[in-house]
Amino acid sequence: MAEVVLRNVKKIYQSRQKKKKEDVLAVKNLNLTIQDGEFLALLGPSGCGKTTTLRMIVGLESITEGEILIDGKVVNSWNPAQRNVAMAFETYALYTHLTVRENLGLCLKAKNVQPQEIEKQVNHIAEILKITDILNVRPSHLSGGQQQRVSLGRALIRRPSVTMLDEPLSHLDAALRLETRIEIKRIHQRVKGTFIYVTHDQLEALALADRVAVMNFAELQQVGTRKELFEQPANVFVADFVGEPPINLYYQSTLEEQDGELYAVTPQGAYRFQLVPQKRRLLENHQKEKVTLGIRPQHIGLEQKPGYVPLSGKGALFEFLGEYGYLTVHNQGLDLSLLTPADIESHSEQIDIFYDPHKVLLFDSESGENLALNRTKNI
Ligand SMILES: Nc1ncnc2c1ncn2[C@@H]1O[C@H](COP(=O)(O)OP(=O)(O)OP(=O)(O)O)[C@@H](O)[C@H]1O
Numbered sequence: 167m168a169e170v171v172l173r174n175v176k177k178i179y180q181s182r183q184k185k186k187k188e189d190v191l192a193v194k195n196l197n198l199t200i201q202d203g204e205f206l207a208l209l210g211p212s213g214c215g216k217t218t219t220l221r222m223i224v225g226l227e228s229i230t231e232g233e234i235l236i237d238g239k240v241v242n243s244w245n246p247a248q249r250n251v252a253m254a255f256e257t258y259a260l261y262t263h264l265t266v267r268e269n270l271g272l273c274l275k276a277k278n279v280q281p282q283e284i285e286k287q288v289n290h291i292a293e294i295l296k297i298t299d300i301l302n303v304r305p306s307h308l309s310g311g312q313q314q315r316v317s318l319g320r321a322l323i324r325r326p327s328v329t330m331l332d333e334p335l336s337h338l339d340a341a342l343r344l345e346t347r348i349e350i351k352r353i354h355q356r357v358k359g360t361f362i363y364v365t366h367d368q369l370e371a372l373a374l375a376d377r378v379a380v381m382n383f384a385e386l387q388q389v390g391t392r393k394e395l396f397e398q399p400a401n402v403f404v405a406d407f408v409g410e411p412p413i414n415l416y417y418q419s420t421l422e423e424q425d426g427e428l429y430a431v432t433p434q435g436a437y438r439f440q441l442v443p444q445k446r447r448l449l450e451n452h453q454k455e456k457v458t459l460g461i462r463p464q465h466i467g468l469e470q471k472p473g474y475v476p477l478s479g480k481g482a483l484f485e486f487l488g489e490y491g492y493l494t495v496h497n498q499g500l501d502l503s504l505l506t507p508a509d510i511e512s513h514s515e516q517i518d519i520f521y522d523p524h525k526v527l528l529f530d531s532e533s534g535e536n537l538a539l540n541r542t543k544n545i
Pocket residue numbers: 179190191192210211212213214215216217218219366
């Protein structure tokens with residue numbers, strides 16, 4: 167097991183053709199601590215710097231500025247073998263001239279592990295990943311999903327202090343994806359090592375990880391548990407990127423006071439959300455400015471739960487999403503979506519809905535920062 171610390175880590179890819187292309191800032195001043203034994207997911211859209219971060223930790227990519235520490239030691243100048251970090255790639259990186267069995271056993275062989283022990287460990291990992299039947303096959307004869315599981319097995323069999331997984335499920339079909347995801351979680355619980363898992367799939371990140379680090383445009387946006395990201399997103403990007411179905415967001419909203427109560431009002435007054443008294447400070451600071459208002463579909467419903475406040479909308483559109491329903495109402499041309507039980511009757515005209523005023527989120531209209539959080543970006 168090992169703690170991994172990134173201190174002000176920066177990566178610039180220098181353009182080789184200086185006249186034609188510009189340098190690429192792939193990772194900007196990244197400060198992040200992955201605790202010993204933690205399962206951390208690096209989540210973000212394509213090109214935000216996730217893989218580059220992983221490759222710098224493994225030692226496959228140089229660091230432009232900053233320091234990476236593994237178990238308290240600065241490893242910037244260490245080669246990958248010295249770091250005891252294993253990585254499973256999205257693009258397999260298997261030896262094509264070796265069978266699956268040989269690919270899996272290779273690193274144990276290099277460590278002079280006895281052949282019987284290699285056989286035992288290979289069989290064990292193959293059983294976990296359901297690849298026992300292809301142990302004697304070469305990678306070129308395997309499907310993408312099978313190659314991906316072999317790549318995963320090869321990283322896990324080393325029992326490294328840190329295991330890095332770069333989109334390890336991307337080529338698996340839905341059923342196998344779920345099954346392998348559960349296996350990865352089980353393996354982590356069994357080996358209790360530090361796992362860093364790169365994905366652009368928020369459901370995968372939230373399902374697997376103890377904490378999720380959200381990146382965008384080379385920058386860390388927030389690190390937190392699923393509850394923190396869901397209920398206290400650091401900014402509009404995190405609020406919008408994390409959460410399914412997506413959050414209702416209203417740019418150009420205003421804050422108002424009426425009869426002693428505070429309200430956040432969407433454009434054209436389509437929806438007036440009452441705010442809890444604790445938000446009074448925000449009203450004082452932002453009364454004359456526009457804000458971005460957010461509320462998750464999970465915090466609005468058809469039932470008046472204790473503390474919920476009524477609101478009405480018209481002309482609802484109902485979608486059946488399996489376990490629950492997804493209802494969209496509109497008012498003054500603005501949609502508002504909420505979760506409902508799966509078996510409600512479809513509504514067409516005026517409808518009463520209820521929301522939790524504690525869960526109304528307000529963001530600065532320019533910086534996008536959550537106005538209720540007094541936090542630092544880098545944790
Ligand atoms: N070897 C390289 N040379 C130049 N630019 C690169 C190189 N590798 C990555 N980049 C650029 O650095 C940025 C970050 O890329 P990176 O692969 O780390 O992102 P990512 O979040 O992992 O994306 P994806 O999910 O698509 O893999 C991108 O703009 C990418 O084009």
